[in-house]
Amino acid sequence: MPFSLATPAHHELVIKKSRFIACVEPMPGRVEAQARVAQLKAKHPDAAHVCWALLAGGQSAANDDGEPGGTAGRPMLEVLRHQDLEGVMASVVRYFGGVKLGAGGLVRAYTDAVAQALLTAEKVQRIAQTQLACSVPYALEGLVRRELEQAKAQLQDVAHGSVVRLRFALPETQASALVERLSESGRGQLVWLDAEQAG
Template structure:
């Protein structure tokens, strides 16, 4: 199960006079991560490097910010991946102490700084949601809506044509039970639709009250 963080957490290491100030925090995507990096650089104008990594699905990224390639961003990203995190950014501000650490030393320093910060971070489970879509005769619309309310499903799109079609989302852990209830209660009149295709076709249809 993937996790995010409840709030930012920090840790500082000093290795051979270099300071490594690590922060791990929830960040939704690359644009937000880049804004955060700009903020860190403004807060630490004398720092030699502000390296960072973001684990956020298709927006994941790693940046060495001038350190030798593969010695900072990628190792930090691997730490986030090892902890099964999503939507989380790790950043490390480095103040150079005058002693070079070598590639291996840098990998260890950036890895340890982020790992230590995560030790104090509070993780929160990310509950996966799924989309489902179905169509029913008008006579069953009210019943379907009541079942969605009971399951705490979010009604996203409703269309009224020869039948009523509904697109909704709910936590994956409740999806199977709701599907079975709707299939059974629909008495053969409920038809399941391709949710992704339905969402793309009717993306401009807001649910009716």
């Protein structure tokens, strides 16, 4: 089962006068990751490199930011994969200390920086979520809301038109029981929708 992180965690290494400032943090996707990299570059304008790796939404990305190919982003990505993480970004800001580390030294430095940051990170189990949507007459909105609350579903969107459309997410393991309960208590007036169309 994949894990994510509860909060960001940091670690700093100094190797032959080069500073490696690592951060591992929860990250929903690539767009947010690129925005975070831009923030880091703005915060550390004198840094030689801001390398990063991302595992999110079934996609992965790795960026060496000018370091020799395969010596930074890819090793960082492997650390994330090895720890079975999902929805997580690792970044390392490097201040060059004047001494070249060589390809092997760089791989070790970036790997160690991320691995050390992960040692202090609080991991949380990722529970697969299911998106559902339904429409009901106004008279049944309260009933549906109560059922959702009981099932600890996250109500994401409610649209009031000729009927009430509700879009929500809940753990995959509880979805079928909730669908069954709502279909039964909806007395044929509850209509299940494609979650995408309900948005």
